[in-house]
Amino acid sequence: xxxxxxxxxxxxxxxxxxxxxxxxxxxxxxxxxxxxxxxxxxxxxxxxxxxxxxxxxxxxxxxxxxxxxxx
Numbered sequence: 433x434x435x436x437x438x439x440x441x442x443x444x445x446x447x448x449x450x451x452x453x454x455x456x457x458x459x460x461x462x463x464x465x466x467x468x469x470x471x472x473x474x475x476x477x478x479x480x481x482x483x484x485x486x487x488x489x490x491x492x493x494x495x496x497x498x499x500x501x502x503x
Contacts, residue, residue, distance in 0.1 A: 434472050435487045436458050436461070436487065437461065438460065439457060440457070441457055441495055442491065443490065443493045444485065446490055452479075452481075456477050456478040459475050461473075461474055462475065462484070466502065481499055482496055
């Protein structure tokens with residue numbers, strides 16, 4: 433089962449994440465064919481770029497948090 437769904441606001445986890453790729457919106461959920469509960473990938477739109485991440489590289493943020501962080 434997917435941790436995030438399309439449209440969720442997520443934040444990348446890590447200290448070396450560039451500011452322009454900190455908070456984005458999930459645009460696609462890509463389940464792994466063999467292990468859909470463990471290796472689901474998520475395409476995230478950061479306005480300037482789209483990238484794919486595993487769920488352990490992301491965390492869910494509230495929409496209010498994402499608006500404040502983007503300023």
